[in-house]
Amino acid sequence: MLRLYDYLDSGNGYKVRLLLAQLGRPCAWQELDILTGETRTPGFLAKNANGRIPTLELEDGRCIAESNAILWYLAEGTPFIPQDRYLRAQTLQWMFFEQYSHEPYVATPRFILKHLAADSPRRAELPDRLARGRAAIAVMESQLSHHSFLVGDGYTIADIALYAYTHVAHEATLDLSPYPAVLAWLGRVAAQPRHIPITQRPA
Amino acid sequence: MLRLYDYLDSGNGYKVRLLLAQLGRPCAWQELDILTGETRTPGFLAKNANGRIPTLELEDGRCIAESNAILWYLAEGTPFIPQDRYLRAQTLQWMFFEQYSHEPYVATPRFILKHLAADSPRRAELPDRLARGRAAIAVMESQLSHHSFLVGDGYTIADIALYAYTHVAHEATLDLSPYPAVLAWLGRVAAQPRHIPITQRPA
Numbered sequence: 001m002l003r004l005y006d007y008l009d010s011g012n013g014y015k016v017r018l019l020l021a022q023l024g025r026p027c028a029w030q031e032l033d034i035l036t037g038e039t040r041t042p043g044f045l046a047k048n049a050n051g052r053i054p055t056l057e058l059e060d061g062r063c064i065a066e067s068n069a070i071l072w073y074l075a076e077g078t079p080f081i082p083q084d085r086y087l088r089a090q091t092l093q094w095m096f097f098e099q100y101s102h103e104p105y106v107a108t109p110r111f112i113l114k115h116l117a118a119d120s121p122r123r124a125e126l127p128d129r130l131a132r133g134r135a136a137i138a139v140m141e142s143q144l145s146h147h148s149f150l151v152g153d154g155y156t157i158a159d160i161a162l163y164a165y166t167h168v169a170h171e172a173t174l175d176l177s178p179y180p181a182v183l184a185w186l187g188r189v190a191a192q193p194r195h196i197p198i199t200q201r202p203a
Numbered sequence: 204m205l206r207l208y209d210y211l212d213s214g215n216g217y218k219v220r221l222l223l224a225q226l227g228r229p230c231a232w233q234e235l236d237i238l239t240g241e242t243r244t245p246g247f248l249a250k251n252a253n254g255r256i257p258t259l260e261l262e263d264g265r266c267i268a269e270s271n272a273i274l275w276y277l278a279e280g281t282p283f284i285p286q287d288r289y290l291r292a293q294t295l296q297w298m299f300f301e302q303y304s305h306e307p308y309v310a311t312p313r314f315i316l317k318h319l320a321a322d323s324p325r326r327a328e329l330p331d332r333l334a335r336g337r338a339a340i341a342v343m344e345s346q347l348s349h350h351s352f353l354v355g356d357g358y359t360i361a362d363i364a365l366y367a368y369t370h371v372a373h374e375a376t377l378d379l380s381p382y383p384a385v386l387a388w389l390g391r392v393a394a395q396p397r398h399i400p401i402t403q404r405p406a
């Protein structure tokens with residue numbers, strides 16, 4: 001059986017949990033405490049030299065790191081990745097946008113606020129990060145003002161990748177009310193069959 | 204004909220130029236000055252709402268943004284992407300690693316040092332960014348100590364993606380001499396057929 005190394009509050013981990021649930025695919029689940037170094041042990045670094053969750057271990061012991069690469073691996077050949085070559089590239093475009101222009105500015109502020117001490121010096125990073133977070137959400141708004149989903153007209157792993165931290169942007173103090181198309185899209189994503197919340201601990 | 208919106212000194216743009224050269228695929232080339240706002244005009248934002256180069260315009264006018272998504276689009280069905288499903292996921296794993304854990308800490312310091320004023324306040328970011336850059340290169344070293352290329356045993360777009368800024372890491376003041384496997388790999392990549400340098404302006 002597949003095994004996912006993960007941390008429940010991680011949006012990056014949630015992406016994989018959500019897709020697995022929607023694929024109906026069973027997976028052993030092992031939580032590592034990213035705050036106490038459990039992803040930096042020699043044993044875990046042998047699975048992912050970059051020392052991060054989520055990391056997916058296949059039945060034969062080989063591992064895949066990087067949440068969006070794991071999504072691609074699991075979704076190939078399913079309706080969660082379009083068949084058209086241009087739309088596949090668009091799916092990846094939004095996923096690379098997510099990791100480069102969105103995650104550091106939405107997920108990282110949320111992490112600083114939720115998981116670090118109130119007097120952490122990293123709070124100084126918040127104004128710049130949140131400004132860039134708003135810019136990323138504005139890019140999504142421009143796309144979702146004219147499209148139901150990020151790629152083509154269907155729900156794909158690009159939506160999963162960007163839903164993961166956008167739907168908890170309020171935990172980063174980001175107000176989504178100026179982005180009505182994003183808010184409507186969050187509702188469409190949450191209404192997909194077999195949707196699960198980020199707080200749902202796998203069995 | 205394809206048209207690439209680009210900036211010559213950009214490693215992200217160079218990735219696409221290098222793959223196009225190695226595919227033998229002609230492409231119109233248009234340089235935009237990222238320092239004077241040429242990627243933030245209404246005309247360009249209609250091509251890429253995130254306002255960044257490289258952006259590839261197809262023959263029919265549709266566009267693809269994000270360097271690594273463009274690589275995937277161009278390389279699908281060629282030997283630059285493995286056919287095996289696990290190796291395809293590994294290719295994407297290294298490309299997401301590049302954008303999340305490497306580019307902000309190798310490319311951005313290089314940009315600050317090469318393109319911003321000597322008294323730019325952004326120089327304060329350098330110590331932390333460079334420490335993370337060394338950590339990213341150490342992750343590459345651990346892989347390349349046992350493998351000739353990043354994925355499987357052949358040259359792929361994962362190598363192109365990570366070569367782009369690693370081979371100019373010295374311009375970010377990053378010394379690669381502690382990473383002999385990375386240095387040897389840089390030589391193997393540069394020895395591939397139809398390799399071009401980052402300084403080569405397309406015709």
